[in-house]
Amino acid sequence: MKFFPLVLASIGAVWAAAIDGVLFDTTLVSGSLQDFTVGSFSLLDLHKQLVSTSSVSYNETAVAYLLADYLREAGLTVELQELDDSNRYNVYAYFGSARDTDVVLTSHIDTVPPFIPYSVKGTQIFGRGSSDAKASVAAQVFALLSLKEQGLVHPGDVSLLYVVGEEVDGSGALYASEHLGAKWSTAIFGEPTENKLGVGHKGVYGVKLTAHGRASHSGYPQLGISASELLLPVLNKLLQLKFPEDPLLGPSTLNIGKVDIGVAANVVPKDGEAIVFVRVATALEEVDLLVREALDNISPLIEVQYTHGIGPVYLDHKVPGFDTIALAYGTDVPNFKVPLHKRYLYGPGSILVAHGDNENIENESLLEAVQGYQDLVKFVLSSQ
Ligand SMILES: *[C@@H]1O[C@H](CO)[C@@H](O)[C@H](O)[C@H]1NC(C)=O
Numbered sequence: 001m002k003f004f005p006l007v008l009a010s011i012g013a014v015w016a017a018a019i020d021g022v023l024f025d026t027t028l029v030s031g032s033l034q035d036f037t038v039g040s041f042s043l044l045d046l047h048k049q050l051v052s053t054s055s056v057s058y059n060e061t062a063v064a065y066l067l068a069d070y071l072r073e074a075g076l077t078v079e080l081q082e083l084d085d086s087n088r089y090n091v092y093a094y095f096g097s098a099r100d101t102d103v104v105l106t107s108h109i110d111t112v113p114p115f116i117p118y119s120v121k122g123t124q125i126f127g128r129g130s131s132d133a134k135a136s137v138a139a140q141v142f143a144l145l146s147l148k149e150q151g152l153v154h155p156g157d158v159s160l161l162y163v164v165g166e167e168v169d170g171s172g173a174l175y176a177s178e179h180l181g182a183k184w185s186t187a188i189f190g191e192p193t194e195n196k197l198g199v200g201h202k203g204v205y206g207v208k209l210t211a212h213g214r215a216s217h218s219g220y221p222q223l224g225i226s227a228s229e230l231l232l233p234v235l236n237k238l239l240q241l242k243f244p245e246d247p248l249l250g251p252s253t254l255n256i257g258k259v260d261i262g263v264a265a266n267v268v269p270k271d272g273e274a275i276v277f278v279r280v281a282t283a284l285e286e287v288d289l290l291v292r293e294a295l296d297n298i299s300p301l302i303e304v305q306y307t308h309g310i311g312p313v314y315l316d317h318k319v320p321g322f323d324t325i326a327l328a329y330g331t332d333v334p335n336f337k338v339p340l341h342k343r344y345l346y347g348p349g350s351i352l353v354a355h356g357d358n359e360n361i362e363n364e365s366l367l368e369a370v371q372g373y374q375d376l377v378k379f380v381l382s383s384q
Pocket residue numbers: 030031032033034035122123363364367
């Protein structure tokens with residue numbers, strides 16, 4: 001299908017469709033997407049600016065500056081927090097000089113690769129980060145601006161924190177926890193949760209297996225030690241593991257994400273490597289014990305490295321009027337190593353499209369999130 005972008009009010013699209021081989025122009029005008037404005041500030045415009053600015057992890061500088069300028073113009077006090085001398089910045093914003101706030105609305109400004117430009121088709125907005133997590137960022141900003149305009153928040157109530165590196169190593173959140181020095185009692189994390197409150201998400205446990213065999217001609221395998229024959233039975237053993245289930249998060253699941261063995265069909269492979277991830281739903285120790293048992297007594301020619309060990313995260317999720325959702329993906333929540341009374345996870349869009357080529361957000365979802373964040377903030381402020 002071919003798209004002809006058309007400017008209608010702000011954003012719109014008309015398309016031509018081929019049905020039964022006949023090309024005809026349908027004037028199926030989807031209409032302009034509905035916007036949300038506070039004064040002269042437009043939600044769709046901020047979302048468009050954010051998505052249009054490439055910010056693949058480690059290259060978030062431009063989007064950090066863009067957001068900082070925007071928030072300053074909107075009347076907030078803004079700090080750019082550089083992660084050492086990396087030219088990478090977290091953005092921290094609040095009203096007046098009140099750095100410590102009851103609530104922090106937070107999300108991340110990096111995306112997975114590759115950059116995908118902004119486009120609109122019907123009621124969907126496409127582009128890298130359109131959902132994960134620039135929709136959360138834009139909706140949180142507008143929730144705060146709207147609450148401020150209504151006189152419902154004051155300095156010291158709410159701040160905004162946008163971090164880098166969530167998609168890779170949580171470096172932004174870890175750095176903010178250690179060096180920002182601001183205090184909050186509640187954090188509301190923005191990630192695609194279909195505008196439901198996350199009840200929790202799985203942790204991650206990682207193992208890397210490296211086999212050190214001996215190469216030989218495949219016609220004379222007795223002269224070699226095959227890395228395949230070392231690794232494959234062990235991987236099979238891991239696949240047979242039965243993990244316990246958590247009532248909220250379901251079972252832990254195991255994935256052999258990468259296997260790299262050998263060089264050619266006619267060579268007994270000398271080296272091999274496998275990377276295994278378990279998405280952890282119950283106590284980390286239970287998963288650790290099962291995996292270690294399976295790896296007990298394996299060949300000494302296999303080196304075992306335990307690479308990741310993060311337990312599941314349980315979140316606060318009892319707020320009147322909100323549905324809940326259990327999630328299988330990781331977030332920055334465990335990287336916020338600061339004392340918090342309450343932690344909520346909520347945001348527009350679905351994780352199911354988040355890292356794909358067709359990442360997108362429905363205009364409806366974006367708008368609903370502005371209301372959702374406002375309701376959450378009001379709930380938290382009034383229940384303190
Ligand atoms: C989403 O966009 C469609 C088409 O542009 C529009 O009809 C609809 O009202 C929008 N939804 C909301 C909640 O604004």
